[in-house]
Amino acid sequence: MEFNSNKSIYNQISDLICENILLGKFHEEDRLDSVRDMAGNLEVNPNTVMRSYSFLQDEGIIYNKRGIGYFISTGAVTRILDIKKRTFVDEELPSVFRQADIYGISPDEIKVLYVDYKKGVENEEK
Amino acid sequence: MEFNSNKSIYNQISDLICENILLGKFHEEDRLDSVRDMAGNLEVNPNTVMRSYSFLQDEGIIYNKRGIGYFISTGAVTRILDIKKRTFVDEELPSVFRQADIYGISPDEIKVLYVDYKKGVENEEK
Amino acid sequence: MEFNSNKSIYNQISDLICENILLGKFHEEDRLDSVRDMAGNLEVNPNTVMRSYSFLQDEGIIYNKRGIGYFISTGAVTRILDIKKRTFVDEELPSVFRQADIYGISPDEIKVLYVDYKKGVENEEK
Amino acid sequence: MEFNSNKSIYNQISDLICENILLGKFHEEDRLDSVRDMAGNLEVNPNTVMRSYSFLQDEGIIYNKRGIGYFISTGAVTRILDIKKRTFVDEELPSVFRQADIYGISPDEIKVLYVDYKKGVENEEK
DNA sequence: GTGGTCTAGACCACC
DNA sequence: GTGGTCTAGACCACA
Incomplete structure (x- = not known):
């Protein structure tokens, strides 16, 4: 790896x-x-x-x-969600949103990109 | 600073x-x-x-x-957008989406969180 | 050194x-x-x-x-040749030739000087 | 300029x-x-x-x-040739030849490049 | 005044 | 042990 x-x-x-x-x-x-x-x-x-x-x-x-x-x-499982999800939502996401904002990416675009991402992953798994 | x-x-x-x-x-x-x-x-x-x-x-x-x-x-300006936006969308976002997916956050939730974030920023500026 | x-x-x-x-x-x-x-x-x-x-x-x-x-x-090796040889031929040599031209050194003389230089190096190595 | x-x-x-x-x-x-x-x-x-x-x-x-x-x-004129040509031939050229040698450029190639350069300059002047 | 380079020495995270 | 970053302070060439 x-x-x-x-x-x-x-x-x-x-x-x-x-x-x-x-x-x-x-x-x-x-x-x-x-x-x-x-x-x-x-x-x-x-x-x-x-x-x-x-x-x-x-x-x-x-x-x-x-x-x-x-x-x-x-x-x-619970513990991981506790720790990681919290830091993800509280610390990582805000910085991501800040950048997205600067680069002029709208909430809708973010959503679309996420949906596209999930489709991509699904296809890989097949 | x-x-x-x-x-x-x-x-x-x-x-x-x-x-x-x-x-x-x-x-x-x-x-x-x-x-x-x-x-x-x-x-x-x-x-x-x-x-x-x-x-x-x-x-x-x-x-x-x-x-x-x-x-x-x-x-x-153009050059910065070129460089940063590209690495943001191509490298940062996928990892963010991957985590969001694992933590069970849906595209709609992401969008809502982003909208909330933008509101928060606007209020600060007032 | x-x-x-x-x-x-x-x-x-x-x-x-x-x-x-x-x-x-x-x-x-x-x-x-x-x-x-x-x-x-x-x-x-x-x-x-x-x-x-x-x-x-x-x-x-x-x-x-x-x-x-x-x-x-x-x-x-390839990468170095790419980078260095290119800048050598495209940027360094023209300025050298320009000077040689001004000082009245002919292409044949340059060639001879180079051949002499190579002989000098060979002798040193012995 | x-x-x-x-x-x-x-x-x-x-x-x-x-x-x-x-x-x-x-x-x-x-x-x-x-x-x-x-x-x-x-x-x-x-x-x-x-x-x-x-x-x-x-x-x-x-x-x-x-x-x-x-x-x-x-x-x-004499003085310039004295000073500049000397440092050109004694200091600059050896370093140029050293690089040319490393990059595998032969004396004949150098000569050809120089001839080409002179042609290029002549054309510009027309 | 400007940048550019270098030294000496420190501290840190990581393998 | 490895690299990576930072500070403090110096000296230089250049505009």
Whole structure:
């Protein structure tokens, strides 16, 4: 897997895991890949994966059983929505809207772009 | 002026200048504050301002007259819209929509949030 | 290493790296010395090296792996030739020819001077 | 008149005057335009012209009659050829040849490029 | 006065 | 360990 430049890798990995949980690909109380396996799959330094896991653990999204591995917490979905959606709506969206405003993109256009985006994603999945 | 921590200062200065140009506060062929003056006003090191200016010059948004100062290029508005709007629509929006989708925010909700945001801004201006 | 006074140091470093790539001393996908090491070798401030690296990155000649270092891009040779040869032939040569013309140096004489130069270089290498 | 970026303006003005002398447009013992006139014609700061004149005076190419103006020295042509041609052949050409060598341009190609250049100039003059 | 470059040294996030 | 950014302060050429 390749990682885009502007976000730190460990952050992208955290996001990836959260998304998979929200999308139902990972389930609560599932065990995550070991740090080494995950690092191998993603072609990334184990330290970097470790950092993602630690971060998610701090957020209460996963937890650790010593010597066994990392597991997705019960209630992880709720917690992710709590944390991420809030920062998304409260912090990210305003900055996005501010830019859209400057560039003269109307609310209707934004809606249309979003609809188009969703269509694009659907087609890819087929 | 205060700077946000997550973006580099020189980047925020560049953005600030671009926005002022788009908003019509700075005009094409206007002279920018000298590096030292701008640095003084923003309470920032001259090197940091220099970096912003150099960056904008590379982008063709401002240009330099030897020994006189930096000036806003003719066509700067167009160029900024070209560069920024393109990266906004092509790179920023998709990631925003992807998140919105995951968090279950519909196109109509996005539109409403944007409308609300614009109202908020208008009220502030009064 | 010693630097010529009329060109900026960071520029000379960039040129040095490009030449080494063209001459086959550095190869595509090789890792460059770290900023600090290079600075130490050249007896120069790390910031100065950083500037060279950033410049070459902007030109697409080298790229960065986060936390690991700078690497020579695949296709760097082509890209350098593209950039440098073009500016050499289109911008530098005309001014040279213009001067040669004024000083009454004929095309044949230029050719002879060049041949002599190449012989001189060959002898040095022995 | 517009001045290209990479050389200092006063230097470009000096070169311009020297060329006009070599090309026979200005003659020895001719009076040069006053600093102010020249500055007006070139749309440049008088200080900058002054600097060119001083420079040329230091080189012995022009001389000053107090209160009257600057005049081209007798022997200016010889002196210019002495100074400029020497630095051209001894310093500029080697660096040019070095680059040509790196870019794989042969002596014959250089000659052809030079011949082409001369043809181009001739056509412009018609 | 203007920009441009460089040094020294610091701090940070990241791998 | 890596790069990236920033400050403070200096020096230079140029207009």
